[in-house]
Amino acid sequence: MAKESVKARQKKREKIVLKYANKRKILKKSGDYELLQKLPRDASPVRLRNRCSITGRCRGYMRKFGVSRIIFRSLVSQGLIPGVKKASW
Structure with missing residues (x-):
């Protein structure tokens, strides 16, 4: 989980x-x-970083869902993301 200051800065x-x-x-x-x-440095969109909407984690971010891979797995296993299910073959 990212620090609150990092999330606030984002x-x-x-x-x-x-x-x-x-x-x-x-x-x-x-x-x-x-x-x-x-202009302020932070006015540049290049300085933005994709972050998980729940934890603030920046690595393993899944753009389509807006969360990190770890949170994505837990949400899928709970059945909270419609149309996605765990693969099994």
């Missing part, structure tokens, strides 16, 4: 990216890279 970055998205788009289109550099 949420903060997501808000900042949304806040500056239009401004970044306009500055990139006009080619004004000096003003683009003066």
Whole structure:
């Protein structure tokens, strides 16, 4: 489980990216890279990291479901994800 500070930092970055998205788009289109550099670092969407919505784990993240592989297995075995079942052959 990730530290609460890491999860909070990620949420903060997501808000900042949304806040500056239009401004970044306009500055990139006009080619004004000096003003683009003066924006906050966290305004860049590259600094975001995919994280599990439950634990905050960043590795083993399954994009389609929004959770890490560990949480995914437990949710599937409990039958909480519709249309997914454990493979057996």
